[in-house]
Amino acid sequence: MTAINRHRLFWLSVLALFTASMSASLRAAVASSLKAEWIDPIAPIAAGEMIGAALGSAFLGFSITVFVVSAFLDTIGIRRVLIGCGIAFLIGTTLIVGAGSMATGMTVYHLVWLGMLLSGIGWGFAEASINPLTARLYPEDTTHRLNVLHAWYPGGLIVGGLAGVFLASALPWQAIMALAYIPAIGVVLIASTTRFPAPPATAGSRAMKDMMLEVVRRPSFFIWFGAMFLTASSELAPGQWLDVALSNRVGMRGILLLVYVSALMFVFRHFAGRIAGRLSNPGLLWVSSLLAAIGLFMLSQAQSPASAILASTVWGLGVCAMWPTMLASVAERYPRGDAWALGLVGSAGALASFFVLPRLGEMFDQAKVELAGGPEAFTRLTGPALRAVEDAAASQSFARLAFVPLILLVVFGLIWLSDRRAGRRAEAVA
Template sequence: MDQAGVNRSRLFWLGVLALATAAISASLRAAVASSLKAEWIDPIAPVQAGELIGAALGSAFLGFAITVFVVSALLDKIGAKRVLIGCGVCFLIGTGLIVGAGHLATGMAVYNLVWFGMLLSGIGWGLAEASINPLTARLYPDETTHRLNVLHAWYPGGLIIGGLAGVFLANVLPWQVIMGTVLVPAVGVVVIAATTTFPAPPAEVEGAGFGEMIGEVFRRPSFFVWFGAMFLTASSELAPGQWLDVALTNRVGMRGILLLVYVSALMFVFRHFAGRLANRLSNPGLLWISSLLAGIGLFLLSLAQSPVAAILASTVWGLGVCAMWPTMLASVAERYPRGGAWAIGLVGSAGALASFFVLPLLGGMFDEAKVALAGGPEAFKQLTGAALRQVEDTAASQSFAKLALFPVVLLFVFGGIWLSERRARGATLARGDAA
């Protein structure tokens, strides 16, 4: 990027900080979800508590989806600087509402404030993704897949930081204080974004306008195959990550959030090499292998009954999902370049919407199963101790098993794209040899 005053490395690492802040927030929300549920939601609605906490966690993904959809289209008019400043502000306010809800309201109003705080946190995440993904693609046009995978290595990096904080601070600090640690990197995003020079939009994108970006998408129906695939890849990656601590902690004999930390470490390392692997296999080829491993891993997680089994299952699942999100974004950026930031953002919004719908669905399946296993709502309310844990553990296993169906569908989608593109390349080479 040859624009005066633009520090490409500083901009890239600002994107890393913004994404890591979103990830720290996500992992801490998952880490404190059980404590939040026990303190504030169980006393209000014990039978529906699983669905309610799932809906609250899912609201962050709703905020993400709406924000990415809208802001991606307007990014070049608003400016990435303003968007990233807004990102940090949303995390500041959203986190404040989550940790302060119990002091600001009573009854269901407490839950509503938590829901809205998580929504604002999701908006902050959406503002980050809406700006840093197209910005990275523009900064590094010749190595987009590699750079986006390196950038998104810091999402699991942030999950590791937040997850470890959630585990090791749990015995010494209230969950509200632990959740409040998100405020530190959020302030950093605001300060650095406000003091950094950003590049002007490329002339071809600036001249194309929103109408041209829309035209790129709707003139090529294949885009909607990628849009639908993103819904399924995110359902295989993000939703299970948010549900691990709630669903698996009691059943496998270790904190579920530690499994998320472990998987995030795998993702952090592997994403630094995924771009080069994609160059050897092709993006659809890498995504097909990812889907196969993700499906096997999710099914094994639903069966795990011990720490060793959970770690082995998490390894398979983690290796499967680690390259999905950035490789999907890179595939869209490379295949639909005239779609600009909006095409990338539209696919990102599909991924977030998946979690918004899937997390409450998971919670609902969990609630339905636990009540059925107990013999009815009144019988469930009477359960305590080991009997309650056994019912909830079995219900969690049943809800988790159903997630394995999403990557199975993706095997057919990415397999078809992979074969189609290999045939097209073969036909092109054949014509070249004939000439």
């Protein structure tokens, strides 16, 4: 019988996550062009909210999928889930790039929304499977391995973002979005030809009951659930909004800021597990929240490439370790929760972006109309006057986001203090 290739399984997990992040980066990179070509002509006043809702639908798909699949992962089988991941990205991408030739009017927007939803489902299939798989493959080094795995999420953002910028003059945005086909096909082929480990001996209805009891009997889990909602609001939603909101105001493509931040994440996540080992997970998350709050406020005030890069550096260093460190904390604190506990917090993170992105778009739309002097006045704006109004509206939307990580400072600060006191009591007893 062929032995389990732990190395191959880990890199398959990397490819699945890379596919999800490259797709997300491509969606962010083409969002402005998609909005201008298909949404602005049919709904100029609500275009910001609509593109925000379309981008957010991916997070809805992720949230539902990771919640359901995590509960039945071992029943379905990790191989099937990863194959489904690749197929969902293939179908979702096809709907996004082909909507204009398949329909007209608002139906085009609905197809785009559905395509992004399916892309989110593909991401959910990936996260629901690769996180518990990695935790099982490396039980002795979970925090470090999850951070290394999730370093490739920004890796995919870098590739997709650079493609969106440097191919924009040579290819239509639909062709750029279609690049997501390449890694998606790879996931399907490799998952189909790789041997996976057998489910744990406890898998089944009994295991599901144990996972649920672990969560229900330990209400502190819901603190982490709520914290994940806020950490994702600090990281994922602003990342999807950068290109739409900042490109005109700071004098450079916002997607390049996402690429730059992703590069910081890619490097830092290879070391975050070691830093958490010295500082503790709550300590690392507290420092991350402080930097994220400062960075988001700086982004709201940035008016030039230099100030935008500085603000992005602070924000990026703040958010880069949040997602994997949250997952590792839950895996270590609630081990019997297994895949379902990880799926629940991942679902919370995605739901945050689903709710926050349309809200960002709505705040942007409301601000631009108010600053212009009303809907009719806004529709008459053109050229520099239109850009000035939209730039001011974008600044307001980012400034309001800065309050989210401030709440996390209190949450992680209390957890950090509680853990330190518990550690001191344990040392005193010993």
